[in-house]
Amino acid sequence: MKLGLFAMFARLAEPPPPQTGAWQIRTEHGRDGVVLMEAGRVCWANHDRSDHLSDELERTYGISHTAINDVVRTCHETHRPFGALLVEQGHLTQPQLTSVLGEHTCRSLVSLAGAGVRDCAWVPHQGAGYAPEATMSLTQAACRCVALVRGLGAEGLEASLETMLSGEAAGMLIHVSSRLPLAASVAPVTWPQLRGWLTWSLRVEGLCRPPSRGYLTGRGHGGGWVMWRAGSMLGVAVSTTDDAQRRLLLRVASTVADWNVEQPA
Amino acid sequence: MTPAVPDPLDLDRLRSEIPQCAGIAWFAGAPGEPLGLVAASGEPPATEWPSWDAVGHAAPALLRDGPVVSPEVLLLWPSLMVLLAERATGVVVVAVALTKAGTGVALVHARMAASQVAA
Numbered sequence: 001m002k003l004g005l006f007a008m009f010a011r012l013a014e015p016p017p018p019q020t021g022a023w024q025i026r027t028e029h030g031r032d033g034v035v036l037m038e039a040g041r042v043c044w045a046n047h048d049r050s051d052h053l054s055d056e057l058e059r060t061y062g063i064s065h066t067a068i069n070d071v072v073r074t075c076h077e078t079h080r081p082f083g084a085l086l087v088e089q090g091h092l093t094q095p096q097l098t099s100v101l102g103e104h105t106c107r108s109l110v111s112l113a114g115a116g117v118r119d120c121a122w123v124p125h126q127g128a129g130y131a132p133e134a135t136m137s138l139t140q141a142a143c144r145c146v147a148l149v150r151g152l153g154a155e156g157l158e159a160s161l162e163t164m165l166s167g168e169a170a171g172m173l174i175h176v177s178s179r180l181p182l183a184a185s186v187a188p189v190t191w192p193q194l195r196g197w198l199t200w201s202l203r204v205e206g207l208c209r210p211p212s213r214g215y216l217t218g219r220g221h222g223g224g225w226v227m228w229r230a231g232s233m234l235g236v237a238v239s240t241t242d243d244a245q246r247r248l249l250l251r252v253a254s255t256v257a258d259w260n261v262e263q264p265a
Numbered sequence: 266m267t268p269a270v271p272d273p274l275d276l277d278r279l280r281s282e283i284p285q286c287a288g289i290a291w292f293a294g295a296p297g298e299p300l301g302l303v304a305a306s307g308e309p310p311a312t313e314w315p316s317w318d319a320v321g322h323a324a325p326a327l328l329r330d331g332p333v334v335s336p337e338v339l340l341l342w343p344s345l346m347v348l349l350a351e352r353a354t355g356v357v358v359v360a361v362a363l364t365k366a367g368t369g370v371a372l373v374h375a376r377m378a379a380s381q382v383a384a
Contacts (some may be wrong), residue, residue: 207323218335238332
């Protein structure tokens with residue numbers, strides 16, 4: 001059976017411990033994709049049919065193929081990481097490197113899903129790991145892929161979400177009309193949490209439809225949650241301590257009226 | 266023992282005593298069961314207010330099914346604060362109009378009213 005984007009992520013979410021290794025992805029066209037994971041986080045994905053990273057570097061940052069080939073040659077000679085050399089030689093800043101690696105990974109994941117994933121086989125890393133330049137959680141990757149498909153800026157959506165979460169609460173952004181998650185927090189959100197919070201949030205939204213710039217909040221033993229809405233975007237945040245919940249609520253209450261988030265068309 | 270049902274007149278009295286209280290209602294139903302509206306006094310006029318029934322339908326999802334089980338839930342709408350508080354035999358819901366005094370004052374008033382219903 002062919003897996004869609006979400007079914008593919010559900011499969012990728014369960015690598016065996018210690019969760020460092022490669023998913024070899026077989027699509028309808030054969031074994032032609034790979035997703036590398038470091039301690040359960042996505043660090044790289046590639047698909048034969050997706051753009052090459054070098055093309056993206058040239059298109060986005062104007063780095064010529066000649067310059068890229070020079071960096072690759074230096075990599076081979078010095079055994080230094082490609083990304084680190086790009087930064088060291090001034091071709092990119094570290095945030096730009098993180099951005100382009102994430103973008104390439106998500107484009108590859110979307111391309112894999114589009115090609116029709118048939119099977120995912122796990123190959124554990126035989127050494128200490130990949131020492132990646134950048135990683136993202138599986139749920140961040142999934143949401144970035146959805147944003148990419150919808151033509152939205154994933155980094156901007158994540159930045160809007162973190163305005164509320166400030167790195168200390170887990171959460172996500174949901175587009176109400178399409179019922180799709182568009183951003184996941186820096187604080188880890190597991191795949192089951194993402195699915196559970198998405199289902200619950202949409203259920204609550206359907207039952208009591210919070211108005212734009214309104215919010216709901218609940219507090220329990222050790223933490224709580226806040227849900228807020230701006231236009232067609234719904235934010236959900238979950239904290240795990242009383243102090244974090246107090247700060248979260250204060251941020252949402254003081255920010256929601258002017259909170260800026262890209263609205264899908 | 267049959268749980269005490271708040272007298273509608275008591276809810277009327279309570280609503281009149283709490284500043285800016287736009288409505289107060291009592292829903293009965295044990296955890297895991299649907300909630301039914303038992304008694305209510307007033308109904309918020311705010312345009313964003315759905316209805317007591319809608320709030321009652323949403324209450325179990327809000328209180329019990331969220332990422333963190335929450336015996337108290339607040340809904341903050343531009344002109345209205347709604348407090349839902351779980352009790353052993355049901356849920357009390359208090360709606361307080363927001364004023365320039367802010368949400369802190371509204372929350373104090375809502376909690377004050379809720380504490381007097383089936384606590």
